[in-house]
Amino acid sequence: MRAYADSDYPANHKPDWKVIAGLWPYLAEFRGRVALSVAFLILAKLATVATPVALKYIVDYLDQGREGELLLWIPLVLVLAYGVLRFASTLFSELRDAVFARVAERAMRRVSLRVFRHLHNRELAFHLDRKTGGLARDIERGTTGISFLLRFTLFNIVPTLLEILMVAGVLLAAFNASYVFAILIAVAVYIVFSIVVTEWRTRFVREANARDNQSNSRAIDSLLNYETVKYFNNEQFEADLYDQDLEGWEQARLKNRLSLAALNTGQAFIIGVAMIVMMAMAVREVASGAITLGDFTMINAYLLQLFIPLNALGFVYREIRQSLVNVERLFGLLDEKPAVADAAEAPALVVDKGEVGFHHVYFAYRADRRILQDVDFSIPAGHTLAIVGASGAGKSTLARLLFRFFDVDKGYITIDGQDIREVSQDSLRAAIGVVPQDTVLFNDTLYRNLAYGRPEATEAEVHHAVRQAHLDDFIRSLPEGYDTKVGERGLKLSGGEKQRVAIARVLLKNPPLLILDEATSSLDSISEQAILGALNEVSRQRTTLVIAHRLSTVRDADTILVMDHGQIVESGGHGELLAQNGYYARLWLQQQHSDEEEERT
Template sequence: MTRPGAGTGTGTAAGRSEEDRKTIRSNSGGPRGGGPFANAGMPTEESLNFGPSARRLLGRLAPERVGLVVVTLLAIAGVAFSVIGPKILGNATDTIFEGVIGSRFPAGLTQQQAIDEARAAGNDTYADLLSGMTLIPGQGVDFGELGRILLLALGLYLASSLFTWIQAYVLNGIVQRVIYRLRADVESKLHRMPLAYFDRQQRGEVLSRVTNDIDNISQSLQQTLSQLLISLLTVVGVVVMMFVISPLLALIALIAVPLSFVVTAQVAKRSQKMFVAQWRHTGALNGQIEEAFTGHSLVKVFGRQPEVEAAFGAKNEELYKASFGAQFVSGIITPSMMFIGNLTYVFIAVVGGLRVATGAITIGDVQAFIQYSRQFTQPLTQVASMANVLQSGVASAERVFELLDEPEQTPDPEHPAAVTGTEGRVAFEDVSFRYRPDQPLIEDLSLVAEPGQTVAIVGPTGAGKTTLVNLIMRFYEIDGGRITLDGVDTRDLTRDALRSRIGMVLQDTWLFGGTIRDNIGYGNPDATEEQILDAARATYVDRFVHSLPDGYDTVIDEEGSNVSAGEKQLITIARAFLADPALLILDEATSSVDTRTELLVQHAMAALRSDRTSFVIAHRLSTIRDADLILVMEDGHIVEQGDHEHLLAADGAYARLYRSQFAAGSAATTG
């Protein structure tokens, strides 16, 4: 869709003309995309403030406290059953090993007699091994006991899987509700943002924060919360079981912990800034793509495809380098942790074998301990490998929080005034306004538009014409003085109440993806079919609609490319006509229609303006000859005012503008 940036309460298009955008760019100091191949003005890179941003992100889980407690309990149950499993399997190994060894001795022999025989034969190591067993000489493997142990292990692992699955299901609901609220907060925030924010930011950059960054937060929370909880509980459970089996082997296994933290901290420190850069470049690339494809026709007309492709290539290369660096550096964690885990495994295997040989520990316990060592290093590796996901998510969260922390527009009054009159009298009383504090634009401006008057505003580009009407709409807040509507200060009204009384038609049309009927009806949701058709006939939309295959049911695509620029302009005028506002603002509303259609629309506008106060911004002075009051603006000041004949007779700024237009027209005709 084509949208200039904001909308009125009546649903008519609202925003800034090109003149006003130039004024903003020259006064705001913030970079703006000047065209489809202009460089994007992006926020400067800052190092990731990881701690506060991570705490703030986790703080958004606070409304889900009950669910998080349930998730924790389920995770504890799942991990507990999983951690007990290796010990049970170790008992099965002991049952098999003791049965095999016991079958080698004659029945009736006691375990102590078997040990004494081994020592008498000079085989002390074998005797020590036998002393660490529960041996019944002459008896083989007890398959009944072995079956019971294996069934118990199977039941434990099934229970662990069930609790883990339920935990993941509940946590998924929690994360999605958190992201749902975050999206709602961002959407609500955007509606409370002043128009000046969108003047400083590229649309693609804002869209990247609203879409890509929030999606990345969702994926990061989904991947890290469950895994972190399971991993930490697994580490605690495994450590407890390892100390139960062998404190010495447990101490050897714990050597991996400080080494893991040192490696993770060093790698994370280097990858944090790279993840910030990755998402910053993602926003820049989105902004460049959005500009290029929104103005793709202009790009082709001027043959600037190579420049656009070069700009895309440069930004894509920056994103590639940042993404590659972030993923490569953070990817070092996993192999490093695996190396540390393998070293730990070797030490445990060697020491454990020696302990079995001395009878200090059974072979089943060594087997269980080796499994525990794997279970111990695996969650550490997983936690370390999740560092890149976590850093990426927190980097995106920081960008979203920056948006949520932006200053908002002045809130509506708690006890708003009510406008009882419907005359549409507008008064500027010593109004001052500037886009930047150090650059005045409008100073001590006073004027009165009486009910039913048509006030035309003319002047050179950048004079402040569109700024004037945007102040009426409260798209920007004035710095001094006041603006009243029917005697009530507009700041004492809610924005909805103010804008619901104003209809606005811009030079830049805005149509959404829907039927022509829907686009006209946007001006008044309660309008009947007959009222929509009356508005279409009055503004000559009906004249071209019948030539379309589906008439009023013709669907306008997002770019509005299946109707001409002039037809789009007529639809927006019909929308304003249907809204039936008390105050009408026309910002070059007929600039996109042909001369014949303009004459017809002028008649329609005359009918629309009757009994209404109207502000008309015009560059073609021939269109505002019949205005009741013409204001000539230069550099934010009204330098002349009066009707057409009076201003021509004064031979001032208006007369010079008028003569320059008609002289140019005469020269073109003569040529």
């Protein structure tokens, strides 16, 4: 099973009823509660079915009492029994729901946590392609659908079918078989009609969900890119696109509503015809003296009692049908295996010295577009190696492969001689600190974002990391200091401030290996010099891979590799590469001219 995207999930796809079997593990955790809930369910239905019998005897006794002596205590006892039975029916139903509540809520909790962990285990490519808004809706509807399936499959469909069998048994025992046949025919026609029409209208429900996902994704994407929208005065353009999606959703919802009205009308017609037929049969038998007035009342009570939940059964079937679709999408998402996974019983990475090696590495994001070709180099323990080159040369891809966001197509990467594919991802990433080019912060306080590098760190350790990253003066200038809210994705901070937060977080993590992916790209020249001092401190005693566009930041690196079109074309120290008067020297001259132009401006 695979999770369909909004665009490719076929409207006529039929949900897999085996999905219900997949819910068993969530029931198995509370077998005792489930068994007790079923016991209360049966007791509630027995009380419900017995209620019309008590009503029959009340009516019969009162009817007979008009012709003879009436003992007042007998109808009072019968009325008391009638009231107790009705109360017992409600009491056992409420006890059933109360006992089962823990099962349903725990199932939603378990699934939500499982999905959350699964999404964090997915490879980077999945998150680059995802539509956050639509994915969030799928998760929300799927977890709600699980609760619905657990509650209503067990506590609505099963009880209704049980009640139909009980009522049929009572009518067969008390009257002739024609009532039973009439009920069974009515129930069969009702169920067949409900299933056929519901199958027909499911495509409208699917379409409405797809349109809902699409419009929600559009809204979230637009709001996340609020500044870009403003830069280009495209508020109306975004509103028009959103309205187009909403228009599709509106039309799909309208079809859904109209088809629902047709279904409800048909169900009501079937119930009405069945009531007329059976009541006519009962009236004729009362007139002929074949049954009593109490029997007539009991039959009427059973019909009302039977067709009300049967009408609800139509609604429940529709909702179960939709919940199956939602849960199937959720389980389909869970069934998709991460492209980057740990080997069986993968050991933890052991970092002794911290030597990193890329051994004849080939890699492509797509088969028709090769990114890296036969990249082979090593970083001795405690050394700093810089990768430079034009945009698109494959520099950042090296960092992603080392962090194992992707696996290499050919060749292998080692840390202290250990192939990173053979060790656990958790231990690998715990050993590597990353200062990315684009730092994204959580919508929380500045302190929590800083402490994210090591959540268990003490306040003194966080403050020390802040001082090392030269961020303390900035924090002191804020009215709320460490309690300042940074906004969604850190939008309330400048690029340079976010970069310093990223550096402080890595300092707090204190890993043996370090990746600096254009870590000073958002800083001005003065700030850059201050941060470079901090980064040089951080890099000392650590194996460091520096991805750089600005060559002035890597002059002090032990080794500089120059990349072009996914290949290493030059390597050496800064002075050595300048002396070669090759690709690096040309890049250096170009940047020197650009810096001079900037200074003159």
